[in-house]
Amino acid sequence: MIPANSDFNDASWSSGPGGIGYADGDVGTTISKVLSVYLRTSFTLLDTANISWAILHVDYDDAFVAYLNGHEIALANIGVPGVRPEFSTQAITDHEANIPSGGIPNRFIINKYAFRQYMIQGTNVLAMQVHNNTIGSSDLSSTTFLSVGIKHAGLTYRQLPVWFDDPMAEKTNLPLLIIDTRGQTIVNEPKITACLKVIDNGPGKLNGFLMQPTMKVVSELRCEGNHHKCSPNRVTA
Numbered sequence: 001m002i003p004a005n006s007d008f009n010d011a012s013w014s015s016g017p018g019g020i021g022y023a024d025g026d027v028g029t030t031i032s033k034v035l036s037v038y039l040r041t042s043f044t045l046l047d048t049a050n051i052s053w054a055i056l057h058v059d060y061d062d063a064f065v066a067y068l069n070g071h072e073i074a075l076a077n078i079g080v081p082g083v084r085p086e087f088s089t090q091a092i093t094d095h096e097a098n099i100p101s102g103g104i105p106n107r108f109i110i111n112k113y114a115f116r117q118y119m120i121q122g123t124n125v126l127a128m129q130v131h132n133n134t135i136g137s138s139d140l141s142s143t144t145f146l147s148v149g150i151k152h153a154g155l156t157y158r159q160l161p162v163w164f165d166d167p168m169a170e171k172t173n174l175p176l177l178i179i180d181t182r183g184q185t186i187v188n189e190p191k192i193t194a195c196l197k198v199i200d201n202g203p204g205k206l207n208g209f210l211m212q213p214t215m216k217v218v219s220e221l222r223c224e225g226n227h228h229k230c231s232p233n234r235v236t237a
């Protein structure tokens, strides 16, 4: 289990700069070969009211689950959302880290409702479990970046990585359709209630996925076969 609250005494844990792993070019602290490794780091949020979005970038080999104050916020290549994998669980497939070959880490947009619910004014703990796909795997990577949007102009913290793209600046001429499950997993039964958001600012205008939706459809969603089925219930503009 990942001890996720800030009261947990991790003094007996080894510590070192990230990423923690072995035999990959982005390792800050080298450990011996393992199937899985558990990581914790803490950070301070002075005013949670100013946070408008959160993005996790993870350069992982081969899988990970990330938790904010004990609540799952992202996972990749392992298990199912909402179920904490055992330490002995293997990653589903092989997955290479991108930074060592000149690429950029994978991006995970954190559901803003979940992030607002889980973040704490004061000390927060980001915990990770990172898993290999085989016992004795030749490499492991876990380089992680948690970034938040701050509404207060003029407040800046650590310099952003050179590869970081401002999500507020990512815009397209095409209308955007976003399925917002508010952190719920779409399953076969029961149906979940989700919100389909349309961002379409009109001809000649740009649309960005963090912009205010121009239309919202409250809808029920469930998995059916290899596709998702939805039944619109309510439309608001």
Ligand SMILES: [Ca+2]
Binding pocket: 061, 062, 094, 095, 096, 097, 139
């Ligand atoms: Ca690998």
Ligand SMILES: [Ca+2]
Binding pocket: 061, 062, 132, 133, 137, 138, 139, 140
């Ligand atoms: Ca590996």
